[in-house]
Amino acid sequence: MTEIAAFFDMGGYAAFVWPSLGLTLVIMLGLLLQTLRQLRVRQRRLADLEAQGAQRFRRQPGAQTSTTGRQS
Amino acid sequence: MALFEARNLDCRRGGRDVFAGLSFSLPAGGALLLTGANGTGKSSLLRLLAGLLRPVGGAILWDGQPIDAEPGDHAARLHYLGHLDAVKPVLSAKENLRFWAALRGRAASIEPALDHFALSALADIPGRLLSAGQHRRLALARLLASPAELWLLDEPSVGLDHASVGKLAEAIAKHRAGGGRVVVATHMALDMPGAEPLSLDALAPPPLPEMVW
Amino acid sequence: MHRFANPARFTRIADRVLPFVAVAALASLGIGFYLALFVAPGDYQQGESVRIMYVHVPSAWMAMFIYVAIAVASAVALVWRHPLADLAAKASAPIGAGFAFLTLATGSLWGRPMWGTWWEWDGRLTSMLILFFLYLGHIALMHAFEDQQRGYRAAAVLALVGVINIPIIKFSVDWWSTLHQPASVLRLDGPTIHASMLWPLLITALGFKLYYLVLVLLRIKSELIAARLRALDLAKLSAT
């Protein structure tokens, strides 16, 4: 058996070791991707709303704080 | 004589600013009449004053002490009447009233309280058989059944007939004459001579999309 | 407090820190997995299957660590009403649940060749199963209210009750599992760990922790935007 094949065979435990590692990657990457996608969707919605809001509140002084947030 | 006052109250409900910068002071015998359109926070203010709700800014003081310093003491000196009547359907009118009066532990006067709101004849009728107006009268009878210095009344006259509204005004007048205070939110005319109006319309914060947590 | 807490500042700091933490997480995970797969020796008893340990054990640590972190955040949120603490608790729970699930799944995959069954009511795995349920309850409660503030408060109280109960649950499950089966010959972490196995384990664990940090910062940022979106919707509602 070649060295590489031996490595992938994991001493006969391949069916358990590789799924474990694979599942770990799937869950960790999945959570990360879900988080990033949700963040992007929300950022886009916020940008849209703020563009509308800027038009609607343009004539009111103080409306600019809406984009920078309240400073303490 | 102790002063009941609110300083610079800010109220936020469900992520929305309801009112900001509300102040008042109420001396013994005084009455405060809350007015304002729907959603301006009359009910929220009463819940704040009762201590059910916490303000995000400002303070509510009794005799200079914040009310949340001793919540038990504050609860003991107030009657709060919200939208709900707290009437148990399987208990009779008298049993309902007796429980709440006994819980407050002071000299209870069940009979006169029932009598004032013309409930004596219904004393043994279970709550489920009483009408909405009778429920309301039973809730109002709580005010008289055990003494408390401060009455917080949220739309007390809802569902009441003309005669009962008069009885309510009478009870409030007597309460104030004895040095009691009352804060009332109402849309209907309620006869309260010398009551100080407090409009919440002017206190609504501008609907600016400010950064909110 | 509330009034002075500044979401813009949090976002600014998070944006500055995130790249460094992300690189550190990636590096330690890379090194950890490399060591675990290529350098660490097999176990004389369990053979190569012991490599599952390098994901199983750090996952278990993270599942427990995150629950405690949620409890701490909940206490801060309830006592000082700091809004960031609410968001941290909400952002952490799904990550913790993910790690708890991972612990159970890898435990099952490891247990199959060792015990000959996919599931053994072993004390550790059973406790982790209960912890997983606690996470699910927390997440469900967090999302059960129309008013997000109520979700924060209720979930915070639940997290504190949960964290007090976890040692009790752990003790009772150990009590029960030693009663019903003789102490198992094979323990999923081995009685003592040789240094050649410990280092890969610790580095992987560090990688997991940094990964959590990256994720929780991103999720808090995302929750901040969600809160802002809700506020904007409400402002629109009261403006019309």
Next chain:
Amino acid sequence: MSGLVLIVGRDLRLALRQSADAWLAVLFFVLTGALFPFGIGPEPSLLKLIAPGVIWVVALLAVLLSLERLFLADYEDGSLEQLLLSPLPLELAILGKVLAHWLTTGLPLIAAAPLLAVLFNMDMAGLGVLLLAMLLGTPILSLIGAIGAALTLGARRGGVLIPLLVLPLYIPALIFGVGATDAALAGLSARPDLMLLAALLLVMLVITPLAGAAALRQALE
């Protein structure tokens, strides 16, 4: 103290006048218990073996069934906010309500437990310990359940949520409760399990008023 008595008295009176609710839990307890022989077969030795476990699990589910109404009626008709604004500390009020809940749910279940023990052919030597363990354990179920009931007030699908929150926390009580009975049936000392149950009861007697009060306060905000 007198306030606590008042609350217990009121809740007992309410329960007495709506006694169908209390009967429902007991009926559920016996009926669900009686399902097991159909599920696993009427083999007497097998039934004997699983009797303590089944009785405990079914009792736990019966308590679970009754939890939603612990605070819900008071929450919906405004009694809860009046209770919160009474001079009585909320923590005591919660203890009163939990005590009333146990008297109307836990106690009837203990009374019905011998019936299930007979149906399951349980060795009567263990009956005393079973009842003693239930006497210590069912109050724990009411106490933990009260926290779940308080937390889910006003929630969407509150009734479905309670089991999810409460069941994981019930596991220690289940373990020690069954453990005591099993030990007695095996001729061993049930003392350690009973002591642990008692300790758990004491812990929950402290936690429930605190957590319950926090939960009710935020529910009424």
